[in-house]
Amino acid sequence: MLQATNITYTIGSKVLLNHVSLHAKAGELLVIAGPNGAGKSTLLKLLSEKTNLDMGCVTINEKDIMHYTPKELAKIRAVLPQSFSANLPFQVEEVIMMGRYPHFDEYPNETDVHIVKEIIAALEIEHLRDRVYATLSGGEQQRVQLGRVLAQIRTEKEDVSETKYFFLDEPVSSLDLYHQQIVLQTAKYLTQEGYCVIAVLHDLNLISQYADNVLLMYQGHVEAYGSAAHVFTKERIKNVYGLDVHLIEDPVSGQLFIVPDTTLFNSKTNQIITNKPYDNNSSIPVNRTLESI
Amino acid sequence: MKISSKQRIILITLILLLVVFVFLSVGNGALYISPAQVFSIMLHKTGVNGITAFDEGQYNVFWVIRFPRVLLGLLIGAALALSGAALQGLFRNPLADPGLIGISAGASLSAVLMIVFLSTLSTTPYFQYVEGLIGYYTLNIATFIGSCITSLIVFRLSRSNGKTIVTNMLLAGIAINALCGALTGLITYYATDAELRNITFWSLGSLGGASWNTVLTILPFVFTPIVLLPRLSKSLNTLSLGEREASYLGISVDRLKIQIIVLATLAVGSAVAVAGIIGFVGLVVPHVLRMMGGFNQRYILIGSSLAGALLLTGSDLLARILVAPAELPIGIITALIGTPVFIWILIKHKKESQFI
Numbered sequence: 161m162l163q164a165t166n167i168t169y170t171i172g173s174k175v176l177l178n179h180v181s182l183h184a185k186a187g188e189l190l191v192i193a194g195p196n197g198a199g200k201s202t203l204l205k206l207l208s209e210k211t212n213l214d215m216g217c218v219t220i221n222e223k224d225i226m227h228y229t230p231k232e233l234a235k236i237r238a239v240l241p242q243s244f245s246a247n248l249p250f251q252v253e254e255v256i257m258m259g260r261y262p263h264f265d266e267y268p269n270e271t272d273v274h275i276v277k278e279i280i281a282a283l284e285i286e287h288l289r290d291r292v293y294a295t296l297s298g299g300e301q302q303r304v305q306l307g308r309v310l311a312q313i314r315t316e317k318e319d320v321s322e323t324k325y326f327f328l329d330e331p332v333s334s335l336d337l338y339h340q341q342i343v344l345q346t347a348k349y350l351t352q353e354g355y356c357v358i359a360v361l362h363d364l365n366l367i368s369q370y371a372d373n374v375l376l377m378y379q380g381h382v383e384a385y386g387s388a389a390h391v392f393t394k395e396r397i398k399n400v401y402g403l404d405v406h407l408i409e410d411p412v413s414g415q416l417f418i419v420p421d422t423t424l425f426n427s428k429t430n431q432i433i434t435n436k437p438y439d440n441n442s443s444i445p446v447n448r449t450l451e452s453i
Numbered sequence: 454m455k456i457s458s459k460q461r462i463i464l465i466t467l468i469l470l471l472v473v474f475v476f477l478s479v480g481n482g483a484l485y486i487s488p489a490q491v492f493s494i495m496l497h498k499t500g501v502n503g504i505t506a507f508d509e510g511q512y513n514v515f516w517v518i519r520f521p522r523v524l525l526g527l528l529i530g531a532a533l534a535l536s537g538a539a540l541q542g543l544f545r546n547p548l549a550d551p552g553l554i555g556i557s558a559g560a561s562l563s564a565v566l567m568i569v570f571l572s573t574l575s576t577t578p579y580f581q582y583v584e585g586l587i588g589y590y591t592l593n594i595a596t597f598i599g600s601c602i603t604s605l606i607v608f609r610l611s612r613s614n615g616k617t618i619v620t621n622m623l624l625a626g627i628a629i630n631a632l633c634g635a636l637t638g639l640i641t642y643y644a645t646d647a648e649l650r651n652i653t654f655w656s657l658g659s660l661g662g663a664s665w666n667t668v669l670t671i672l673p674f675v676f677t678p679i680v681l682l683p684r685l686s687k688s689l690n691t692l693s694l695g696e697r698e699a700s701y702l703g704i705s706v707d708r709l710k711i712q713i714i715v716l717a718t719l720a721v722g723s724a725v726a727v728a729g730i731i732g733f734v735g736l737v738v739p740h741v742l743r744m745m746g747g748f749n750q751r752y753i754l755i756g757s758s759l760a761g762a763l764l765l766t767g768s769d770l771l772a773r774i775l776v777a778p779a780e781l782p783i784g785i786i787t788a789l790i791g792t793p794v795f796i797w798i799l800i801k802h803k804k805e806s807q808f809i
Contacts, residue, residue, distance in 0.1 A: 209700065230703045234702050241701075244694070245694055245698075248694065257454070258702065261687060261691055261702050266687070
């Protein structure tokens with residue numbers, strides 16, 4: 161189990177996180193949601209790496225995160241970053257093998273080779289195996305990076321003694337509809353295998369489709385914590401995102417859909433444009449500047 | 454990451470070429486010694502006699518002058534190229550070079566200081582005592598200390614909140630280089646004509662000061678990085694993913710930075726101390742290897758030691774035979790050979806080089 165108790169984190173005089181507590185257990189997909197600047201990525205960083213907190217603590221498998229060595233930590237948790245290097249001069253197979261680096265000293269053993277082979281097959285990237293990473297498209301690179309972080313925490317024999325954690329920072333932000341589902345299906349599959357997945361997601365509908373629990377952040381504190389149906393109420397979304405929404409239940413799956421109220425939204429955008437908040441000092445209207453871009 | 458078969462072939466070729474060039478280099482110069490004679494002279498030292506005849510002069514030239522000089526060239530070439538490769542990997546910047554973090558600038562400044570003020574200093578009793586202890590090596594030791602001090606300053610300036618920031622380090626390096634350059638210029642302004650000539654030759658580099666003493670003195674400083682740096686290749690490969698990703702994979706990025714900078718300073722500082730500034734080797738050799746065989750740091754680091762040693766041995770051979778019995782400064786040769794080779798490979802591998 162991963163547990164954060166009352167964590168408070170400040171940089172300078174700015175309080176980024178204020179008394180945040182959460183817990184995530186094996187087999188759970190926990191989503192951290194909230195508007196831009198709410199502290200989601202900061203929280204994910206504090207849960208996944210050793211940081212000096214102002215208050216509170218993070219424990220992973222009942223042990224304080226500060227007591228782990230970097231290598232021990234690397235073996236029980238992997239992090240898929242929001243953005244990553246685009247011009248690695250290595251072959252795809254070599255990049256994925258990098259995920260196994262914490263597990264061997266000089267050269268990979270059979271287990272490492274086998275795991276990499278398995279992951280390449282599972283992600284359907286066999287045809288890319290010998291390509292140089294830098295020559296791949298953005299979506300292909302993202303899948304290879306996913307493969308690399310999967311390789312990091314994958315074990316051959318199901319090891320139940322120690323829960324492993326998978327952190328995803330906006331993993332679907334630049335993916336098409338199909339690949340969004342692929343990534344989140346992979347995350348869901350991992351939870352069924354006994355992993356614990358903690359992800360930052362923006363799309364409220366994807367969240368209600370996949371999340372076991374949602375932690376809604378707002379201005380550095382926890383606004384609501386629980387199941388998607390419990391967290392996403394009309395009033396709360398209005399309060400946090402400043403947006404009116406309709407909640408619809410899908411008659412087939414029973415899933416909750418959150419649809420922004422477009423009529424109100426349009427009048428609001430118009431208001432933003434006439435107020436010109438991005439372009440205070442210039443006489444050129446914003447919509448013309450946008451066109452010229 | 455395993456060394457690929459192509460990379461293995463390159464490394465083996467480098468080793469073979471190195472052996473050939475060592476034999477050529479010890480044999481050629483003002484006095485010719487044939488490879489067979491070289492072999493016999495070496496056997497003679499171990500007590501086996503009479504394979505090929507050689508005379509006393511050849512024996513002495515070989516043991517006292519040529520052999521230590523070739524060994525010195527091997528060590529210095531390996532030190533410069535290896536440090537360049539490691540720093541390029543650390544900064545993830547193809548222009549990183551031992552000069553960039555202030556090593557060469559500090560060495561130049563202290564060398565120029567010693568050359569110009571040595572005569573003045575020699576009259577003070579304390580200095581006479583020190584010089585009595587270290588004698589002939591005063592200049593070498595001063596340059597070594599100078600290079601360590603500047604790279605330490607650059608390193609300190611790049612630290613913030615207990616972390617080393619690579620951008621700060623490059624900027625600090627540029628600042629310290631400029632400052633040392635200005636001070637060096639100022640001192641040069643006061644130098645006499647004879648001192649100016651000394652300064653010029655020092656800054657072009659030479660293996661002329663080679664002796665068993667110099668070889669044995671720098672051996673530990675160069676040998677330690679040659680053994681230890683390739684052991685960091687896995688971490689350096691990981692670092693290409695980005696500092697944060699490397700730390701997620703269990704690499705202590707900050708410790709890695711300190712290890713590489715200390716080892717590179719040791720190697721380059723000691724090389725510059727005995728041979729002056731030999732440019733180009735640290736910058737070009739790793740690039741040539743990358744363009745030929747790929748980016749695996751294990752291959753790059755091992756290959757750089759070999760290719761750097763090869764380049765310097767070859768250059769020193771040319772430096773000695775081109776204008777024999779005089780000799781050219783070796784820095785001129787490395788640049789003259791290195792540049793065309795580099796440009797040729799650049800043109801040939803334009804496509805691959807875009808990923809550097």
